[in-house]
Amino acid sequence: MTEPNGLSTLLNPKSIAVVGASDDVSRIRGKLLRTLLLAGFTGDVHPVNPSHARVQGLTAYPDLHAIGQQVDLVMVGVPAASVMAVLEDAAAIGAGAAIVHSAAEPDPQVPGGTLVADIAAFVARTGMRVLGPNAEGIWNVLDRVGANFAPVLDPAVMVQEPVDDRTDRISIVSQSGALGFALYAQGVQNGLAFRHVVTTGNEADIETLEVVDHLVAAGDSAAIVLFLEGLDRPDRFASVAASAADAGVPLIVMKVGSSEAGARAAVSHTAHLAGSDTAYDALFERYGVLRVADPEELMAVAGVLSARREPAGTNVAIITTTGGAGGWASDLCGEAGLAVPPLGDDLRAELAGVVPSYGSTANPVDVTAAAIEGAGENLVTILEAVDRDPDLHAAIVMLNMISPDRVARLEPFLRPLLERIRIPVVFHSPSPPAPENVRALGAMGAPYAGIRGAAKGIAAAVRYRRFRDRWVRPVPAPPGAGGDLAALLARHGVPTPPEAVVHDADGAVAVAQEHGYPVALKVVSPDLPHKTEAGALALGLADAGEVRAAHDRILASARAYDPAARIDGVLVQRMMPPGRELVVGMVRDPDFGPLLMLGFGGVYVDVLRDVAFAPAPVSAADAQRMVDRLRGAAILRGIRGEAGSDVDALVRLLVAVSSIIEDAGPGLRELDLNPVIVYPEGCVAVDTLAVFTPAAEEETG
Structure with a gap:
């Protein structure tokens, strides 16, 4: 993506000004600066506060003009009434982007209308890009741009993920700031790695799909997670989703609410059945977008997909230290559309050399706790055997990880295997896992999830693999030529029964005799779309007498049902046999x-x-x-x-x-x-x- 869209300046600035910065870190204005510093941002940071010479240990400036240096990004934490003046100053000093953290509710002190409308007009005039208003902010993990006030980035609350060269990093784009960073926190606790978190707020300028398109083009997100309430520019969705499909970047969406873009007519059955989310679901299906129901499923699916191992089929091997847990996992796999097939004789014979006699080499494979004691040689042997079986496409490993050093003891053997294994492997602990174990698995590229999440994550990976196998970018439709319905049906070869429109009973009998009995008669009227309700339909007419009587009867019924209805004649149609x-x-x-x-x-x-x-x-x-x-x-x-x-x-x-x-x-x-x-x-x-x-x-x- 080219720089003129301004998103690179927003996501990777070299210098940041925090307007409204405060020493009081219990307030948003203070949290903005504190989070930026705690995140480890290495560029220039300029607090702006006209009442203080220093804020949080840094030299403060009375306004943006006083900084006297290049400012790439301006974080705006002032009251709504002052936002537009700050943005004007930001444009005047040549800033490339701003984040408006201030709330967007209508404010009588804001001249010219609501804050959203004012920001949109400002962007159109100046070309400066603005995130928000009411945006919690962004988190560029690798470049340590913590331009937000999210409490989850506070080291006192949670441990931030390390910066390393992992290639399975996930980006989050959320219209809800609180939920976007909550998803990040949950993902980190699950051992996942992240590239960006972008919360868009009220989207006066920068909107969700533009961010997604930018991240896809950047090429450093293994998967992109979206939380959607609706789209300001839904017409862009197909293009953005197609670009993600071309790049092999899964889009994983949790969508709430209903589209309010416009009321649908209810003349046809099709319109009546097209619910508010129908279009979203149809577009998701076409472009391989994976819709999930809740945050747990979202993070599980993201974890499996970001590992970049797409299962070739639905057969799952379950490896467990307890038979009961294996049966539970089997049931949930079945609910998710996966299979837990019996293992072949050769594989069972190979596993018998590792699994104790009081365990089981069936599927689930009950290896018992004894089989994976020590440094992990036995677990690696089992997974290698499963990986070599072409009839198995994924594995779920269930072992107790309550001891903080459990995975660390397995790592010398497990890490090399996970780097070369063919199938996705998802880990789960029946008891609450120690955080150290989950992080250690994540560092090896092995996702951790609840059992239901593990099953749904693998099932989603199967769906995405199948989508990728069939993906062909749709060809845009040419401009329509128009035409009446009968001509359109005939021109495109849609088979219809022999039929003709008549204007009296004699004409109806003549057409019926030409086409052959039995026939149906239907009143032709743009005001009577559903003939049965109006009594404007007669079926199974077997001779001329029945046709004459039905012709007069259905016309009378139509006129009684709606005296103002326009009537253009009666359609005589050959009755088709049942099917x-x-x-x-x-x-x-x-x-x-x-x-x-x-x-x-x-x-x-x-x-x-x-x-x-x-x-x-x-x-x-x-x-x-x-x-x-x-x-x-x-x-x-x-x-x-x-x-x-x-x-x-x-x-x-x-x-x-x-x-x-x-x-x-x-x-x-x-x-x-x-x-x-x-x-x-x-x-x-x-x-x-x-x-x-x-x-x-x-x-x-």
Whole structure:
């Protein structure tokens, strides 16, 4: 990434001014300077306080102009009413970046509006980059830039991780300052190594995705952890996530809250089923972003992924000193989608030379405490044997680490093994581990986690390996050409039943006789998107008399249901034989653009809610993964003697609908094909609905 974005100045300044610096370290203004000094920053530090000549032992200056030297980064710890004046001074002396730690709530003393709006206008005018307001700050671990007031960096609270040449360092980007540094503290306690912690606050200027993009380009983060409440620039997400995928840098996200970017329409089933987080989940799936549920899982996944050993499959060997703990781990592995298979005879025979007779060479491997006493030769022998077995893809080692020197005694044998081993190995202690053991494991590149976290971490690594194996950067869609629904369906080869629109009963009978009985009749109206509710639909009509009667009946029902409804005629459609009913659709998310949906159900789609979403456009491989993500995917392949459905035809239809979305362009707001009937050979879209803008009129068929 090139320097003009200013983030290098923010993250790696050579000189820092702390405006509002105080001797009172119980206040944020005092904590800012104290943390910076305790962190070991080696550049120039300039406290700014007009009331004191010295602050915390350093020469203080009345304002930024009085410093008389280059200042790269300005930390702003003054009240909100004074922030803009400080920023103006910072720009005047040529500072490259600032962190506004002051709160961003509206303040009547701030002229011109809220602090966020004022900072945004200032950045647009001056080009200086600003983190915050309401930002806890940053922590550049290797360069010791502790530009924050986080208490977790205080040596009295926790031991800071050492600076070394580890290549498994993790970066944290968090919209919450407190949580961002809490995740860092938890990670350090788990023996993980970190490169950056960046908390973005209210994001008047520098926002989450820009930081992520910068860190990916920098190339020194083995994984990037994100805590998200929402995105100010969601349109950038696909590009940033694609860059991370290209670089092989896993993005691990804990997201809370709901998108408030805009209300979704509820005309189509697709729009009704697209919840507030649907777009995020669909984009995460497309770009290999790993979503986690809680901080423990987040740190476990980050630990396994940052070790840069991606398991080739789901088979896990569990090595334990107690059988009960091994059974517990097996259950949690199963919940995470992993397998704990029986070991092969050759491997069991090899392990029998190390495992006592009262242990077990099955899987879990109960080595007993006796097998790993001493300097660790036996544990290394066991792990080497597991690593050589191509049918095993990861290992969980469970041993009691309550004794502070337990790992230190194993290290002479364990470290060389962990440097050359093929599979990821995650360690766990059934009893609370001594911190020394966890840190020693981390220094050897061996993640430590709770049992549930270990299983989820390995499962996430499997998912990321599979994503990397299939990753191809999507090709941007061309501008849409637009068009009415029937023309779009025909142009892209979406199979539909024989049908025609008529304007009287005689016309309905003529079309029915031409296409063949039985037929369905549907009132065509942009104001009646759901025909069943309005009584505007008749099915299974077998002769001319039934067609005539149904024609007049459904028109009367439609007019009674909504006297103001526009009626454009009656669609006569050949009835299709029964098959497996699905729904295919699209809703245009206000943040992320068009989302393609596939689901089970026909009229029951809103009840079953077995659906999969993906951002359009989709390839055939993307479409196949949508099918595979359905809970009822096995039904399509055929169960209990039933014939399987033509999944290939369904995949082609999904790709065709994706092409329709591209062709129609942004004017197509919603699309529903419900039902799509899939047969053992072929499929057909029976009922269709489209909502176009700006006219926002529905087209149905």
